[in-house]
Structure formats: structure tokens, C-alpha cells
Amino acid sequence: MQYTKLGRSGLQVSRLCLGTMNFGWQLGEDESHAILDRGLELGINFFDTADMYGGRAYEGTSETYIGSWFKRSGKRDDVVLATKVYQPMGDGPNDRGLSARHIVAACEASLRRLGTDRIDLYQMHHVDRGTPWEEIWQAMDRLVAQGKVVYVGSSNFAGWHLAGAQAAAMKRHSLGLVSEQLKYSLLTRHVELEVVPAAQALGIGLLPWSPLAQGLLSGALRKLRDGVDGRTTSHAAARVAEHRETLELYEAFCAELGLDPAAVALAWLLTRPGVTAPIIGPRTVEQLAVPMQALETTLTDDAERRLNELFPPVGNGGPGPEAWAW
Template sequence: MHYTNLGRSGLKVSRLCLGTMNFGWQLGEDDSHAILDRAMHNGITFVDTADMYGARDYEGTSESYIGSWFAKTGRRDEVVLATKVYQPMGEGPNDRGLSARHIVAACEASLRRLGTDRIDLYQMHHVDRATPWEEIWQAMDVLVAQGKVVYVGSSNFAGWHLAGAQAAAMRRHSLGLVSEQLKYSLLTRAVELEVVPAAQALGIGLLPWSPLAQGLLSGALRKHRDAAAGRTMTHAAARVAEHRHVLEVYEAFCEDLGVHPATVALAWLLARPGVTAPIVGPRTPEQLDHALEALATTLTDDAEERLNAIFPPVGNGGPGPEAWAW
């Protein structure tokens, strides 16, 4: 396993992050613990969740499964633990968003479910246009001062949101954001226009979610041909049909390369500027193994050119305004 700094911070994280969105929704507690065991055995010490993952009636099941694994194994201090706040966690009007009230209440609830005294990376799950940055940072600063939160990150922000958040943090002499969790893959490259360059300029590490485009980049056509069970068969059949032509070319390219499609997609992301750690959410040990193989896979310049031809960047490629102007 390789480790790197999370953005401009001094925190070291594994170059793959274990995503736990499947915990509770698709995996029971024992299977979730098995995935955590296998990830830790292979050096993946960066674990990402959210208060609403696996939730049944706002129970925060994913966090609870991680908490029970900590209690069983005693390995809390080995893990860089990330969770999120923003999504509804109750029926009330203040049980969601990024008000100071909800941030503090949600943090306390996450700590209880996780069975820990601190969250290493507390991420805003979405931008809250109704709450001023000064209020958000006041709440985060209090949690940091209390030792309940160590670092703060964001998710699904636009480039100008990153800039606005950092400007507000600087006015308070706060560290501000150290990471941005963004939808980024070979199939989803719009973030290269402004989010990626903004994050690089501000020293914010990038944590791509859905790096396999909801399974489309993990051999989806082969799975259909083999009638394999899983999300691609049930949830994304329409998306497979929509992208069939490009997936045919991609999977043929991976076959020529002799590398599993999921491994190629992750290896490509690992080599992107500013990327700290793609977030992988395996449902089986085999899926985790394909992700781990990406760490030892280096794509040649020719392979990258072929991938750019299969999955063209937006506009002229790279950051704006050059991507869309002269």
C-alpha cells in the first residue's frame, strides 16, 4: 500500500479509501466487518462513510457497523475515519443541512454510532446555499476546538464553492477544507474544468467517488453477457445500454491490455493531478482485489492517449477557460 498526504495537511492516508455506502443497504453486519478486515489486511486505513448510509428510519446503519467493528477489533486508532453531514437524519426542518445546530447535533450522533471520541475528517455532504459560511465555520471550529473533529472536508462542491469556503475560513484564521469528495471517473470528467484546478490551487485533496461510474467501468458488458448478479444488472441496465458503444471499445482495450477494466479505471484516476485516493465500495473480496491491483498498475502514455480517445475530456480538455475558449 502507498500512503500520501491528504491535500495540504500533514495527515497520511492510504491511496485507496474504503467506501462503506453498501454497509446496511447491500451488506449485513458480518459481511461489512469482513470487508473492513480485508481492507485493513491490505493496508487500506482510510475509511469513508456518512450518517445517512445504510439508514433505515435515519438509523445510520453504516456508521453503526463500523462502530461495532471498532468495538470488536480495537483498531480505531489505525483508521483515518471520515464521515459526512448534510442529508436528512430526521423528519424535522432542522434535521438536515449545514446549520450550526444540525452540524453539532449530527456530529454528536455520528460519534455515538461510531463508538469513537473523534472524527478524523468531517465532510459537508453537499453545499448548503441557505447557510452562510461564517455560521458553518463557527460550528466546525467549535468541534475542532473540542477535539471531536480533526479535519474538515467537502463533497459535491463546485469550484467557486471551494473558493468561497476557503476565503471564509481564512477570515477566521481556520485551516478550512483539506479535501473535496467529487464524482470523477473516465465517464464523468466535467470536474476537470474548474473543480480540479480550484482544489489544486487551494491545496485541497481530491477523493473521487463512483470511480467506476456505478459499475459501468468494471466490465459491465461482460457481466451482462454472463448474466452476473449485482448492481449493474438490476440498477444500471439502462445506463449500460446508453453507453454500450463506448463500453465495447473500452472493454476490448482492457482485454488487449490484459488488465481488468476496474483496475484500469482506478489506475487512470490514481495518476490524475490532485487525486489523493479514489473511494472504492466493494461488495465482495474480489472487487476489492481488483482495486488493489490498480496500485501496481502504471498506464503508458500510449494507453492514456487511447483512453482519452475512448473517453474524451470536456471541451479542449484540462481546466477552463482554455477548455472552452481560445
């Protein structure tokens, strides 16, 4: 396993992050524990969840499964634990968003479900345009001072949200954000215009979610031909049709390289500026094997050029304004 620092922090995390959105939704407790066991065996020390993950409203099932795994394994101190706050966790008007009240209450609830005294990375799951940054940082700073949160991150922010959040944190002499989770893959590159350069300038590490574009980049056409069950066949068949021509060329190119399409997609992300760790979401222990291959995959300049031809960046490529202007 390879390790790197999370953004400008001194925290060392694995270059793959184990996402647990499937826990409780598609996977039971024993299956979830088996994936956590194997992930840690492979050297993945970075686990990501959210209070709303789990498939049953307001129950925080994914966090509960991780908490029971900590109790069973005794491996809490071996893991960099990340979770999120923002989504509704109750029917009340204050059971959602990023008000100071909800941040503090949601953190306490997550700590109980996770069976731990601290969250290593507490992430805002979405920007809350109706709550001022001063209020948000007041709550986060309180949790950090109490030792319940170590670092703060964001998810699904625009570039100017990152800048605004950091400016408000600096006024409070706070560390601010150390990471941003963003939708980023060969098929989804618009974040390269503003979010990626903003994060780099501010020292915020990037954690791409959906790095395989909901399974489209994992050999979707081959799986459909072979009748292999997966996210592509069960949730995104229409998107396969939308991108079929490109995917055919992509899978043929990966075959020329002698590499699994998923490994190529992840290897490409690992070379992107500012990327700390793509978030993988295995549904079986066996599905951890291909992401590990990505760590050993080196893409040549010719291979990267071909990928840019197949999946062109937005505009002229790179950050704005050069991507759309002179």
C-alpha cells in the first residue's frame, strides 16, 4: 500500500479510501465486516462513511456496522475514520443542514453509532447556503476543542465555496478544510475547471467519489455481455447506452494494455493533481483486488494522451479561465 498526507495536514492516509455506502443498503453486517477486515489487511487505513448511509432512513446503519466492527476487531486506532453531516437524520426542521445545533447533535449521534470517542475527518456532506460560515466554524471548532473531531472536510463544494470556507476559518485562526470529496472520473471532469485548482491553491486534498462513474468504467460492456451482476446492470443500463461508443473504445484500449478497465480508471485518477485517494465502494471482498492493481499501474504518456482523446476534458482542458478563454 502507498500512503500520502491528507491535503496540507500531517495525517497519513492510504492512497485508496474504503467507502462504505453499500453497508446496510446492499450488504449485511457480516459481509460489511469481512470487507473492513480485508481492506485493513491490504493496508487501507482510510475508511469513509456518512450518518445517512445504510438504506434505512435516519438509522445510520453503515456507521453502526463500522462501530460493531471496531468493537469486535479492536482496530479503531489503526483506522483514519471519516464520516459526514448534512443530510436529514430526523423529521424535524433542525434535523438536517449545517446549523451549529445540527452539527453538534449529529456528531454526538455518529460517535454513539460508531462506538468511538472521536471522528478523524468530519465532513460537510454538502454546502449549506442558508447557514453562515461563522456559525459552521463555531460548531466545528467546538468539536475540535473537545477532541470529538480531529480534522474537518467538505464534499460536493464548488471552488468558491472552498475559498469562502477557508477565508472564514482563517479569521478564526482555524485550520479549516483539509479535504474535499468530489465527483471525479474520466467521465466526469468538470471539477478540473474550478474545484481542483481552488483545492490545490488552498492545500485541500481531493477524495474522488464515484471514480468508476457508477460502474461504467469497470468493464460495463463486458459485464453486460457476460451477464455479470453489478451497479451497471442494475442501476445504470441507460447510461451504458448513452456512452456505448466511447466505452467500446475504452475497453478495447484497456485490453491492448492488458489491464482491467477499473484499474486504468483508478490509476488515471491517482495521477491527477491534488488527488489524495479515490473512494472505492466494494460490494464483495473479491472486488478489492482490482483497485489494488491500480496502485501498481503506471500509465505512459501515450496512454494518458489516448485517455484524453477518449474522455476529453471540458473546453481546452485544465483550470479556468484558460479552459474557455485565452
